[in-house]
Amino acid sequence: xxxxxxxxxxxxxxxxxxxxxxxxxxxxxxxxxxxxxxxxxxxxxxxxxxxxxxxxxxxxxxxxxxxxxxxxxxxxxxxxxxxxxxxxxxxxxxxxxxxxxxxxxxxxxxxxxxxxxxxxxxxxxxxxxxxxxxxxxxxxxxxxxxxxxxxxxxxxxxxxxxxxxxxxxxxxxxxxxxxxxxxxxxxxxxxxxxxxxxxxxxxxxxxxxxxxxxxxxxxxxxxxxxxxxxxxxxxxxxxxxxxxxxxxxx
Amino acid sequence: xxxxxxxxxxxxxxxxxxxxxxxxxxxxxxxxxxxxxxxxxxxxxxxxxxxxxxxxxxxxxxxxxxxxxxxxxxxxxxxxxxxxxxxxxxxxxxxxxxxxxxxxxxxxxxxxxxxxxxxxxxxxxxxxxxxxxxxxxxxxxxxxxxxxxxxxxxxxxxxxxxxxxxxxxxxxxxxxxxxxxxxxxxxxxxxxxxxxxx
Amino acid sequence: xxxxxxxxxxxxxxxxxxxxxxxxxxxxxxxxxxxxxxxxxxxxxxxxxxxxxxxxxxxxxxxxxxxxxxxxxxxxxxxxxxxxxxxxxxxxxxxxxxxxxxxxxxxxxxxxxxxxxxxxxxxxxxxxxxxxxxxxxxxxxxxxxxxxxxxxxxxxxxxxxxxxxxxxxxxxxxxxxxxxxxxxxxxxxxxxxxxxxx
Numbered sequence: 001x002x003x004x005x006x007x008x009x010x011x012x013x014x015x016x017x018x019x020x021x022x023x024x025x026x027x028x029x030x031x032x033x034x035x036x037x038x039x040x041x042x043x044x045x046x047x048x049x050x051x052x053x054x055x056x057x058x059x060x061x062x063x064x065x066x067x068x069x070x071x072x073x074x075x076x077x078x079x080x081x082x083x084x085x086x087x088x089x090x091x092x093x094x095x096x097x098x099x100x101x102x103x104x105x106x107x108x109x110x111x112x113x114x115x116x117x118x119x120x121x122x123x124x125x126x127x128x129x130x131x132x133x134x135x136x137x138x139x140x141x142x143x144x145x146x147x148x149x150x151x152x153x154x155x156x157x158x159x160x161x162x163x164x165x166x167x168x169x170x171x172x173x174x175x176x177x178x179x180x181x182x183x184x185x186x187x188x189x190x191x192x193x194x195x196x197x198x199x200x201x202x203x204x205x206x207x208x209x210x211x212x213x214x215x216x217x218x219x220x221x222x223x224x225x226x227x228x229x230x231x232x233x234x235x236x237x238x239x240x241x242x243x244x245x246x247x248x249x250x
Numbered sequence: 251x252x253x254x255x256x257x258x259x260x261x262x263x264x265x266x267x268x269x270x271x272x273x274x275x276x277x278x279x280x281x282x283x284x285x286x287x288x289x290x291x292x293x294x295x296x297x298x299x300x301x302x303x304x305x306x307x308x309x310x311x312x313x314x315x316x317x318x319x320x321x322x323x324x325x326x327x328x329x330x331x332x333x334x335x336x337x338x339x340x341x342x343x344x345x346x347x348x349x350x351x352x353x354x355x356x357x358x359x360x361x362x363x364x365x366x367x368x369x370x371x372x373x374x375x376x377x378x379x380x381x382x383x384x385x386x387x388x389x390x391x392x393x394x395x396x397x398x399x400x401x402x403x404x405x406x407x408x409x410x411x412x413x414x415x416x417x418x419x420x421x422x423x424x425x426x427x428x429x430x431x432x433x434x435x436x437x438x439x440x441x442x443x444x445x446x447x448x
Numbered sequence: 449x450x451x452x453x454x455x456x457x458x459x460x461x462x463x464x465x466x467x468x469x470x471x472x473x474x475x476x477x478x479x480x481x482x483x484x485x486x487x488x489x490x491x492x493x494x495x496x497x498x499x500x501x502x503x504x505x506x507x508x509x510x511x512x513x514x515x516x517x518x519x520x521x522x523x524x525x526x527x528x529x530x531x532x533x534x535x536x537x538x539x540x541x542x543x544x545x546x547x548x549x550x551x552x553x554x555x556x557x558x559x560x561x562x563x564x565x566x567x568x569x570x571x572x573x574x575x576x577x578x579x580x581x582x583x584x585x586x587x588x589x590x591x592x593x594x595x596x597x598x599x600x601x602x603x604x605x606x607x608x609x610x611x612x613x614x615x616x617x618x619x620x621x622x623x624x625x626x627x628x629x630x631x632x633x634x635x636x637x638x639x640x641x642x643x644x645x646x
Binding site for chain 2: 459460461463464465466467468469471472473474475476485486503506507508509520522523525526529530532533535577580581582583586587602604
């Protein structure tokens with residue numbers, strides 16, 4: 001089945017798992033690696049088409065995209081050997097989705113009873129006449145200090161995101177990059193493209209680059225722009241142009 | 251036994267409903283109003299009152315029945331216990347949360363509970379109650395909206411602080427600016443964080 | 449007239465005294481404090497609570513019971529009646545993020561922000577703050593590690609849900625079993641788990 005056109009315009013998602021779950025349930029699938037491979041394209045298309053994504057969020061979305069890419073690539077290229085860590089990322093995603101799905105289900109039950117038959121406390125806040133009883137040490141100075149500490153602990157607008165996001169490259173950039181390089185040298189290897197070194201332990205950022213690159217490559221495969229071959233297991237994946245006329249990207 | 255009024259409330263007897271109403275109001279309520287709320291006649295109400303009085307006998311609560319009003323109160327036998335409780339509440343340490351809430355009210359008065367909660371990031375119901383019992387703050391109807399309440403320091407508190415008006419608080423204007431900046435900042439950043447919209 | 453306090457109070461049973469205290473406080477009260485005020489042991493208090501709960505059955509008031517705190521409130525069956533008296537909006541709308549987060553906290557409490565973020569796959573700072581401001585959840589120091597925080601439902605959340613204790617939530621026991629099984633399963637693959645946090 002082709003990925004088809006899906007329209008989720010105007011709908012908002014509470015993060016990557018919410019989106020992913022929506023896509024799976026929309027196709028009436030159960031959570032499994034098979035269904036995840038099926039919705040990987042939908043997911044990627046969605047995050048690609050979402051323009052106004054806050055930086056912090058897009059990092060979370062891309063991390064999940066990277067796992068989906070692994071799942072999808074394994075289904076396209078069964079000879080692809082996954083590392084233990086990659087396999088566990090996949091298992092982990094499935095488990096998280098199942099847990100999230102369960103809590104979503106429970107949240108429906110909760111929303112159904114919330115405010116339905118509430119138990120009220122007394123409207124009357126105070127049952128006696130107030131008796132003026134300050135603390136001796138309540139002075140203008142202590143109040144000034146206290147308001148200072150309130151103001152100091154106010155939430156600061158998004159400073160968290162940057163560390164996660166720094167090295168994450170946008171999907172679009174990756175696709176452009178890949179397209180250009182495929183055009184210039186008809187044949188290249190995936191590791192050359194992604195910078196992945198065999199046997200070297202990759203940092204998290206590098207890993208994201210690799211999977212995003214891979215994802216981009218798969219996109220091109222799907223669109224018939226390039227074809228991918230792998231001579232034997234563990235070998236590099238070769239990318240080459242299939243068509244002569246590469247569509248022009250803006 | 252009283253008849254059922256609506257299916258939803260059918261589990262409760264009339265006197266149980268009466269009890270709930272009096273508890274919720276927490277102050278003297280006119281019998282006429284109670285009969286209206288319960289959708290019953292005067293004699294039916296009298297019957298329910300009698301029945302509730304019987305139920306409450308030996309319990310910790312009593313009905314105070316004065317002419318045309320009713321009120322639910324603690325039983326007189328519990329008065330010594332309540333006295334102890336009141337004393338404790340009046341002399342309990344205000345704690346960091348208490349002093350901070352007091353400071354917000356002092357610097358931002360008159361201020362709605364919603365705004366206090368928002369700036370503290372937690373719900374302030376219980377602290378506000380304690381500050382009121384201690385006569386440090388008072389609650390009045392908001393000028394903008396009679397249905398909502400605002401809190402201000404009491405005259406007694408200003409006296410205790412040795413100032414005549416809240417603008418005599420240290421760095422009053424600076425603090426005003428900072429508080430204002432927070433509310434404005436929050437309003438704009440709220441929409442852009444954490445939600446991904448298509 | 450009352451010279452001595454003790455004989456006067458002896459007329460009331462323990463559970464009646466408990467009822468009077470809860471009524472007067474009108475907010476959640478710590479069990480520890482109640483035991484102190486009543487000058488009884490923990491087990492004696494539990495006995496008194498049970499007995500009060502029995503007495504209140506079928507009446508207009510109920511006890512909400514959460515671990516170490518109690519609060520006296522109107523019975524859920526009286527809600528329709530009381531709502532006719534409410535002036536302010538009840539703010540029933542929680543939003544999608546709100547209900548999800550509440551469900552995780554209600555069934556998994558006490559739960560760390562890290563775990564909530566992990567289950568939802570997004571940063572929950574904003575929604576947690578929002579729920580705290582509304583008084584539906586509270587943040588306390590973790591028992592395992594005083595430097596980290598955990599979130600739990602408040603008595604007020606139980607009140608909104610119309611349940612007397614957390615275990616009255618739909619499917620509560622099942623969910624506890626599932627969480628336990630899930631956690632054991634998770635442990636085996638924990639080493640390689642990558643958590644998304646800020």
